[in-house]
């Protein structure tokens with residue numbers, strides 16, 4: 046059976062089609078086209094109606110709104126990596142996703158809605174408390190990204206909704222040290238074996254005022270624990286080394302890798318140890334590690 050394919054001319058029409066038919070949005074198609082491929086040179090076959098949203102002008106663009114950076118859902122990884130307004134970790138994650146040609150098609154909205162535990166962009170976005178804006182013909186919802194992604198390939202998206210924006214709060218005090226690492230089998234077109242985004246902020250007296258870390262590919266969804274992060278708040282830089290063993294075992298407890306658990310746990314421990322040791326060192330001013 047050939048399912049319907051819609052090409053809405055604007056967002057209003059897209060929302061109407063979504064409400065009436067529940068047609069799935071196709072943005073860059075780099076997940077959908079691959080999952081439903083039928084062979085070289087053969088058009089993929091989808092078991093449900095599809096709506097090509099990739100040209101909708103209302104879903105394009107990156108801009109600042111108050112204290113938030115807003116990235117609309119059809120912005121591609123290539124556009125993100127080139128835009129200096131986007132926080133460093135998000136640009137870095139976008140620049141390491143797939144290869145050049147893929148990044149020209151792959152969108153931030155598709156990466157989030159695909160909800161792969163190994164997806165790259167949710168890691169720094171969840172570390173920064175990003176929110177998603179979900180629009181339907183009848184209303185709008187705003188959810189924290191770590192609540193929107195509910196499990197492997199599962200989201201809280203309703204069948205009549207489209208993800209329109211990702212809103213990233215800009216910290217009032219800039220992070221003192223930031224870090225993003227992706228471990229894959231090779232440089233390009235490698236899905237993450239592990240990824241980590243971390244940030245720390247010191248006061249002038251070198252007291253930790255903010256610490257956060259998010260880990261990808263080490264559980265059913267991005268692992269972040271605000272309780273564990275609290276362990277470091279209020280700690281002087283020279284005391285960080287004493288707290289590292291407690292932090293590392295606390296992270297161990299929140300990771301639940303489904304495969305290669307010892308590799309993923311020990312690599313996470315090593316990355317976190319490296320980041321915290323570097324950030325705490327006295328000779329280290331403001332750095333991107």
Ligand SMILES: Cc1cc2nc3c(=O)[nH]c(=O)nc-3n(C[C@H](O)[C@H](O)[C@H](O)COP(=O)(O)OP(=O)(O)OC[C@H]3O[C@@H](n4cnc5c(N)ncnc54)[C@H](O)[C@@H]3O)c2cc1C
Nearest residue numbers: 072073074075076077143151152154155156158164165208
């Ligand atoms: C060779 C190859 C390498 C890859 N490497 C990586 C990698 O290193 N890291 C990584 O994270 N991913 C990787 N991917 C996966 C993929 O490229 C990304 O997840 C990409 O960001 C998906 O975006 P898209 O626009 O192509 O999504 P699409 O395929 O268009 O859509 C993906 C899903 O999101 C839904 N969707 C899309 N946009 C919206 C919207 N606005 N509102 C609601 N639902 C929406 C679709 O209905 C679908 O369910 C790779 C894929 C391939 C083929």
